[in-house]
Amino acid sequence: MQNGNNQNRDWRRLSRAERVAQSDPENVGTQSRISGLVELLSNYSNPILIGAVVSLLLGIIILLFIDTLAPYALVLIGLGIVLLFGMGAISLSKVTSAFLSRSGKYGTNTLIMISAFVIIVIILNLLSIENNQRFDLTANNQFSLAPSTKELLNELDTPVKAIAFYPSDISENVDAITRFSKASDMLSEFSKRSNKFTYEIRDPDLEPDLARSYGVNAYESIVVYTDSGELTSIVQPSDVDYSELEQDLYTSMLIATSKGQKTIYFLEGHGEKSILSSSAKGYSTFKEVLNQDNYNTEILKWDPTDDNVFVPDDAALLVIPGPTIELPDSHAQTIHKFLQGKNPDDSERRESSRLIFLGEPDTPESFRALMAMWGIILQPGYILDLELGVTDNPNILRAEPMNLNQIRAEDFELLPPDQATIMVDALRSITSPESGQLGQVYMPGTTALVPVQDELRWPVPLTVTSPLSFLIDDPDRTDPIPPGEENADPMGPFFSSAYMLAVGQLGSTPLTAPPDPNQLTHVAIFGDSDFASNTFLSRGSGTNLLLNTVNYVLGDYSLISIRDRAFVYREFNLDANEYDFVRFSSWFILPGLLALAALSMWWVRR
Amino acid sequence: MRGLRAIITKEILSFFTSPTGYIVGMIFLLGTGIFFTIDLGNPFPEASLTRFFVGLDFGQTTFGGVTLILILIAPILTMRLISEEQKLGTIELLLTSPVRDWEIIIGKFIASFIFLLFMIGLTLYYPILLFLLADPDPGPIYSGYLGLILYGALTLSIGLLASTLNSNQIVSAVVAMGILLILYFADYASTVVTGFWSTFIQEIGIKSHFDDFHKGIIDSHDVVYFISITFLFVFLSIRILESRRWR
Structure with missing residues (x-):
């Protein structure tokens, strides 16, 4: 049609270029060759278009997935684009009319609407990825992160x-x-x-x-x-x-992510338990769980004959695990200095003063004196709890972690405001964290602690015995002497572990201004060292109590809330009859009912 | 809206008064029943609907369950919705009747969705058995069923689109199954590549979006995915039906 139209057109309507071209025999030949080529391409427009699209898609796919073939992919994409535009230019009139026709206009309109809808869907999904909310419906919040x-x-x-x-x-x-x-x-x-x-x-x-x-x-x-x-x-x-x-x-x-790893030093040289020992009384499990919490653990060995001892500058926490022999004076002075935030030469320490002491009923007197100077008195004797002791072995106490709910509001009101705040904070972090209230802690042969409370120290009891507990001074005696009798044993409840926040030793000058955080001394003390041993640590809530205390003393509150996650397996336990019923009813009852319905429908419509 | 109601009523009646719907339902329940009980013979079977929802565990992946059965069943339910009208020529009557294009598509979609809900409702027999004979965790059952309803709606919308594209019911069903299988296996394909493309392919796939539901997690992103993609396919169906007026 186009050629016919051209032939019928008035010569005066030809452009100057066309007239020159027609008058030149060489141009006429070239033009006819070009026209032939264009006509040839037009005849094969469909396969060429398919080839162009395939080339384009193939190029894009290769470019996206195989980096090494990128140059070839670009060639394919280029070829596809050239072919597409080339065919578009050759069939320009068709393309134009397709767009300008009624169906072309509607088609374009539909294409735009679909594109807009697709874009909205993509944006919605992208937004929902960035701002998603997850609701864990499982019974024990199995998929909820701390x-x-x-x-x-x-x-x-x-x-x-x-x-x-x-x-x-x-x-x-x-x-x-x-x-x-x-x-x-x-x-x-x-x-x-x-x-x-x-x-x-x-x-x-x-x-x-x-x-x-x-x-x-x-x-x-x-x-x-x-x-x-x-x-x-x-x-x-x-x-x-x-x-x-x-x-x-x-x-x-x-x-x-290179977030700071803190170093915990375990004192040795005074008969303490060793973190390298994997024996029943050893502390290798304690070391492992501390390492899992991103703590570095080191041994600090002090020779009893060496007076020039010191606590390394990178010690974030010093642990004294169940000493059995006396502490030399010079060593005691170094620990006092450490708890005051100072080195032996009175220079300021980089890390502030944090100590965990694990005692025993027979803790040497010098260590008792050390702890007493910081406001915690280790009582002589061991606790026999008739209510919370293990039935066959009453020496093993099942200590109850202090629960915030156990403390009455009126008791809180009696406490100074600072003390109440510290108590709530410590208990919420150590014994009642978000992951759940701790259970009982197995403490074999523990002694009672008496924390001193004054304007320079704020004690928080962590575990407590029952009222039916006795403090027996003779380790060989297992029958308590009840009140009213001669030489009656003191009755509980007793505290078997405590946390103490203090500013200075007993007798220090009272503060005139709120203390600087670096002036504060954090001490946690346990009346028993065996509960952290390889045998007892994992029993009850021992690990959690100890780790939560370490985390709290070190100010790593974030670690406290992530503790073991219980996976409850719910078994579908069936006897033979139930098994057959479940199986066969699932296979046949419902499908059978629908088969009957289908049959009746067929019968009715027949 | 009267037109919409009329379409829904007509289609629901045709689902419930023809043997085909019940036969499809029967196959669906037979398949889901087999998956529900498939673990019972093993020692310590779990009181959950995991096998019913996602099928067998093959180490690092699962395969089967109602999610796979729906891929085969939904196209059969939807294949006749528009294809049959096109083949019989009744589509011209529909298009010239005082019913809007969107009412035709949405009416047919809602009707097939109601029939699917009926079939899914029958599978509540399995959780009832679980609650009667064991102590299952109810959370994953609730979220799993919510996910199943959303998943089912998506499969129906794709089936409807395929039915709108073709007058041959078999071709419609095969096309829909093809699209659904690609979306189903996209999750497996995502493990072949890494990085951005792995995430991208996983985002497209339907299985990865369902996985959280059966575990007991409702993720707003998964809900948005299912609803938005369902709407997209329904919208495409409306546009394609509308294109008959100007093609």
Whole structure:
């Protein structure tokens, strides 16, 4: 039609260029060749267009997924664009008329509406990713992260990556599947809480080099690292139930992001228990749980004959675990100085003064004197609790952590305002954290503590015995002498552990102004050292009480709320009849009813 | 709105008065029943609907369950909705009747959704059994059913779009199944690539968005995903039906 129209057009309406071209025989030849080519291309417009689109898509896909083939992808994209525009230019009139026709206008309109709708959907989804809310409906909040974990994830300023190395061929191993699911769920929760936390799951059997490059030498390891940092933390979930996985990941993030690691020193040289000992009375478990909480643990060995002892400058906390021999004077002076925030030469320490003392009924007198100077008196004798003692072994006390609810409002009103605030804060952090009120703590052979309260010290009892408890001064006697009889034993309730915030030793000058935080001395004291031993630490709430105390004394409140997470397995336990009923009724009753309905419908419509 | 009501009523009646709907329902319940009981023979089966919702556990992934069955069933439910009208020529009558295009599509969508709710409602037999014979955690059951309803709506909307595109019911069903299977397996594909593309493919897939629901978590993002994508496909269906007027 176009050619016919051209032929019928008046010569005067030809453009100057056309007239020149028509008059030139060479141009006529060239023009006819171009027209032929255009006509040829027009005849094959459909395959060319398909080829252009395929080339364009292929180029985009290669560009997105295979970096190394990027130049070829760009060539393909370029070819696709050239072909598309070329065909558009050749069939310009068709393209124009398609757009200007009625259907073209409607089509464009529809295309715009669809595009707008798609964009709205994409924006909505992007917004919902950034501002999502998650509601955990499980009975024990299995998928809820602790507030401190959420806080840490929200505050991530650098992308943190995790690679979980789990073998993929675990379909036959139910336990492995369960562990994988828990790890995968936890990592998923972490990634959904922060777009700066990403994770991948890799098979160490398929990618051994990758695993090796991260120092992974065991299955079920999770590597946590940042691109910028040099620190890589390898998490190997510590228990088979993965109940501490959140805490493990939390700690590993702290390590990977180079958040400060504090050093805790364990004193030795006076018959103390050793953190390197894995015997029943040893403290190796205590050391492990502290390391899991991102604390560095060191031994501080003081030779009793050496007078020039000191507490290293990086000691954030000093632990004295169950000493059995007397403390030399010079050592006592060094500890006093440490608790005053000073070095032996009276220079100011970098870290402030924090101490945990684990005593015994037979704690040497010099250590008793040391603690008494800071306001906590270790009573002579051990506690026999007729109500909370273990039935077969009444020497083992099941101490009740102090509960905020146990303290009556009128008792609080009697306390000075500072004391009440400190008590609520400490108990809320140590014995009644957000993760739940602590249970009983097993303390074998504990003594009673009497904290001194004055205007320079604010004691907080942490565990308490029952009113039916006695303080017996003879370790060989197991029958208490009740009140009213001669030489009656003192009756409880007693405190078996306490936290004390103090400004100076007993007899220090009263303060005239609120103390500077660096002037404050934090001391936690336990009437028993065996409860932190390998045998007893994990019984009851021992680990949590001790770790919460360490966290609180060190001011690491964030770690307190992340403690073991209970996974409750709800079994579908059926006897043979119930099993058959459930199976066959599920297979046949409902489908059978619908089959009957279908049959009756067919019958009616027949 | 009268037109919408009329369409819904007509379609619901056609679902409940034809043997096809019941046969589809029967297959659906047989499949879900098998998945619900598949773990019972194992030692220490769990009192949960995990197998019913997401099927069997294959180490690092799951496969099957009602989420897979719906991919096969929803296109069968929706394949005739518009395709049949196109094939029989009654679509012209519908388009010239005093009913708006959106009323036709939304009416048919709501009717098929009600029938799906009826089928899902019958599966409540399984949690009832669980509550009678064991002590399941109710949270994941509630959230799982919420997710299932949203998931079902999405599968129906894709089926409806496929039905609008073609006058052949079989082709419509196959196209819908194809789209749904791609969206279902996108989750598996996301493990092949890493980084941004892994996240992107996972975001597109429907299975990854359902996974939280059956575990007992309701994530507002997943809810937004299902609702927005359902609306998108319903909107596309309306536009495509409308295009018949000017094509």
